[in-house]
Amino acid sequence: MPELPEVEALALDLGARLTGRAIHRIDVLEIAALKTVEPPVAALHGKAVLGVARRGKHLVLSVESGPHLVIHLARSGWIRWREAAPRPTAGRGRGPLAARAVLEPTDGDPPGGDGFDVTEQATRKRLAIHVVEHPEQVLSIATLGPEPLAADFTEERFAGILAAAGRAQIKGVLRDQQRIAGIGNAYSDEILHAAAMSPFHPASMPADEVHRLYAALRQVLQEAVEHAAGVPASSLKAEKRQRMRVHGRKGEACPACGDTVRQVIYADSTLEYCATCQTGGKPLSDRVLSRLGVRR
Structure with missing residues (x-):
């Protein structure tokens, strides 16, 4: 997308x-x-x-x-x-x-x-x-939320959005267009990997974690905007895939630690993450695979 x-x-x-x-x-x-x-x-x-x-x-x-x-x-x-x-x-x-x-x-x-x-x-x-x-x-x-690279999207404003989301999983909060505009499945994976945070982490979190996630969000998106600028439309998709560190990289080595990038399957999408970097080495539960009897 x-x-x-x-x-x-x-x-x-x-x-x-x-x-x-x-x-x-x-x-x-x-x-x-x-x-x-x-x-x-x-x-x-x-x-x-x-x-x-x-x-x-x-x-x-x-x-x-x-x-x-x-x-x-x-x-x-x-x-x-x-x-x-x-x-x-x-x-x-x-x-x-x-x-x-x-x-x-x-x-x-x-x-x-x-x-x-x-x-x-x-x-x-x-x-x-x-x-x-x-x-x-x-x-x-x-109904769009604020633009995450706008000057008025401060860390304090971001903290308020997370606090309002409460126990909701942070992956879904980052993707919610009514909370924050423009972030989808791929960049939410990349932001959470850069922040060393589980996709299932509750949105309400301590100030030090808010700071880490905010810095990762701004850096990942700003770098992606700078890389995409001037790239012809015919090459943008390939450019995006090439830059991804974990999204779409299931089975490949994490560029940060070398662990295998893992995947969780949803009804109509997937997420990718590194267990070593983001979940303390513990694989996340994949309910779809569990129902199918697949061992991970």
Whole structure:
């Protein structure tokens, strides 16, 4: 799933390509992805792009004197820049293409040329596209928690969020978009590994542990944003995977201690961790594997 660093990089890349360009048309091919009716998508046609920003895991495209285009890429969505005229589509609802933006041609460009495609490589479609007058009209933006790299996201504010979460597991708290914006499954694994903390640790914790976790959160995310900046959209996923220390590294050696990275399976996701670094050498219980009779 694209998270804060990747969506930030996509916003920067798209903003550099789109700002000042006019939208010729936007075609929504996966009708279920479009979550709004008014204003219509056609309200964006012919409008010059003012910029592209990130809100949590959302991309927000602003145009002159018009509505905003808000895209949430969900788990398997992506943005693919297209230099040339688009090929004809196979038909509505076929393949990964959810929406297609075509820009007005500039001098030297072929008619109906460059633009970007919004794709989703998944059987369960979760990608969401909104056309709204104000981004806050999208519920998942209106209910976002604070941005973790913002100047006002202080250690004291973070401590208050953790205290309010009480006995909830810290892994879930870090991923909760209404508590903290932009962190998903991958970076919560990386933050907890950097903080040497169990994913099952209660959110309410002593001040010294809050300090350690806050420092790890800011460092992991800031470094990821810096690494992702300027990376082409086509390479961002590979760049993200390459940087991961424990997430997606089941069975590999922990880069910090050399122990084997372990995995816990949930109904629709997994987490990865190092027992030596994070849980005092004790493997975490995996209820899914236990039900299947698998010994770890």
